Every structure is written in structure tokens, then in C-alpha cells.
Amino acid sequence: MLAENFVAHRGWRQHFPENTLLALREAILAGAVNIELDVQLSADGVAHIFHDAAVHRLCERDQLIWDYTAEQLRGFSAHEPLRFGARFAGTPLSPLSELVALLEEFPQVTAFVELKGESLSQFGAEAMVAAVMADLQVVASRCVLISFELPALLEARQRGWQRCGAVFDYWPDWQLGSLAELDPEVVFIDRNCVPVDARLRELKWPLVVYEVGSGIEARDWFERGASAVETFLIGELLQEFGLV
Numbered sequence: 167m168l169a170e171n172f173v174a175h176r177g178w179r180q181h182f183p184e185n186t187l188l189a190l191r192e193a194i195l196a197g198a199v200n201i202e203l204d205v206q207l208s209a210d211g212v213a214h215i216f217h218d219a220a221v222h223r224l225c226e227r228d229q230l231i232w233d234y235t236a237e238q239l240r241g242f243s244a245h246e247p248l249r250f251g252a253r254f255a256g257t258p259l260s261p262l263s264e265l266v267a268l269l270e271e272f273p274q275v276t277a278f279v280e281l282k283g284e285s286l287s288q289f290g291a292e293a294m295v296a297a298v299m300a301d302l303q304v305v306a307s308r309c310v311l312i313s314f315e316l317p318a319l320l321e322a323r324q325r326g327w328q329r330c331g332a333v334f335d336y337w338p339d340w341q342l343g344s345l346a347e348l349d350p351e352v353v354f355i356d357r358n359c360v361p362v363d364a365r366l367r368e369l370k371w372p373l374v375v376y377e378v379g380s381g382i383e384a385r386d387w388f389e390r391g392a393s394a395v396e397t398f399l400i401g402e403l404l405q406e407f408g409l410v
Contacts, residue, residue, distance in 0.1 A: 167388065169409045173278060173374060174198040174400035176217065181401075183224065183246035185215045187260050187268060194272050196401030197410035200394070202278040202312075205262055205298055207285040212236035213262035213297045216244070219284035223248060225259060232288055236261060263301040269308050277305075278331065278354075281313040291318040299327060312354060316344040323348065331374075337361055340369060354396065357387070366391030381406040 177189025178196055190201050204217040209232050221227045221234070224244045231239070239261075245254035262279075269275055279298065286294050295311075295318060302309045311322050312331040319330045331352040332338075332345060337359050339345075354374045360366075366373050372393030378384050381403055384395045397403055404410045 167407050167409065169197055169199045169404060171388070171394045172198065172384075172400060172403055172407075172409075173200040173202050173376075173394055173396040175202050175376060175396045175398050176204065177201060178400050179398040183244055183250060183254050183257050185217050185224075186244050186254075186257050187215070187264060188254070188257055190215075190265075190268060193400045194268075194275055197404040198400045199274050200276050200278065202280065202396060203265070204280045204282050205285070205294075206231045206282050207289050207294055207297060208232060208234055208236045208239055210235045211289060211293060211297055213294075213301050214239060215260050215262055215265065217282070219282075221259075230284075232285065261301070262298065266302065266305050269305045273308075275308065277309045278312050279309050280333065281311060281315065281318050283313070283315050286313070286315050286318050291315070291321045294318065295321045295325060295327075298322075299325060310351065312352075316348055319348050319350070320344065332371075335359060337364070352393070357383075364390075378403075 174193035176184035178193040182189035182192050185203055193201055203215050205213050206216045219230045221231050224246050225242045226247055239259050242259040243256050244259040245257045310329040310331050312333050313319050314333045331350045333354040335356040350371055353371045357375045374394040374396055375387045375392045376396035378395040378397045387395050
């Protein structure tokens, strides 16, 4: 196994508030060369690194992320208090544009950037894809846009984005026309929906299985033919596999 066979899900989420630059940086410092993060849009259409539509779980604020402007969100603390209390108070909710400096600092890292369905529904694929592409154009070769929403990825393709990956929380029809049209470089899939008799090595596209929570489970997926596993325990798994 190589470090390339592991993806840090929302950064090193086990120990740091998810989808923060802190969690992403700590994942990289722990040895990750693949990081995954989520994107939602603010009221004024600015892309932010954030998973939920609602801001309460991470920020202890009411309403939805698009009820606030980017300027208002700048003052939010995304410290995930339900898990960490006040330990990480003051950790900023970051605009996606700040990912660029992190990737420039660590040129070995690839970022899987998930376009969340809530913001796609709220703003439309055209607006969301345009916002994300504008922020990441400088590091486009290092960023794979991923989503459950294949039409959004096809929109990105039509706009010239080269690297895309599909995400499924069900076992898909691998002959699906939109999937063939997208021709993703990778497919992320929920570990709970993979049939026990699935021949993963025979699939057209490399498979990344999420959410993997132990070294034993990771080994099983690799033996079954998964290309990579996505995990909240990135540092622990890299260490267990002797990759750091």
C-alpha cells in the first residue's frame, strides 16, 4: 500500500473540527497526500469549505449557510463544539479560496472537492460550478471535483474542468449514460452499499470506499479490489500501514 491509497475524509476529522483548514493541514502533516472536503455557498454565492447546509453543528449558529454573506461567515467559529467543546474555539469557517495556499504549500497533495447537493439545489449547478472553478483555477490540476449530482460534474466538464469523480450512496447501474458521459477518474462509494459478491477489479473506474474506520477493514477492501479507502482516521491508518 501507498499513501495514495488513502483519502483524508474532511481532513483529520477524528482529532480536529471537520472541513477546517486546521483539519486539512493536520491530515497532510500526518502523511496524507489525498484530502477530501465539502463545499457549500454563502448568500452571496461565495464557496466555503463546509459540509452541512445548517451551520449549528459546527458553529452553534441558527439558520443555513446561505442565510449569511461571506463577510458574516468570516466571523463564525467552526469549532464543532458538540465533539470538542471550546477546545478549538475561534477556528475559522474558511472560504474555498483559502485552499489554494494550502495546496501551493504542499505540492504533493491532491484535493477531492465535493459539490454538495443542498447548495446545488439552492443556487443551481451553473452558479456553483462557476464559483468553485473561479476559486480553484490556479490549482486545477490538483483538484478533483466530486459530487453525488452527476449533472453538476457534467456542467464542470463542459466548462473545461478536467478532473471529476462521482459519488454514490447506493450501488449504481454501471452502464448509466450520464456516468459513461462523465467518464470519472474515480468513483467514491459508501461501504455499506457494496454487494458482497461485487467484483471491484472488473469495474471500469477505480473505486474509493468510504467511510472506513479500521486497518482491518481497509485491508479487506484492498483485498476485494478497492483502489483507495476514505477515512476520518487518516493519521492512524497511515501509521498502521507503515506509511509514515
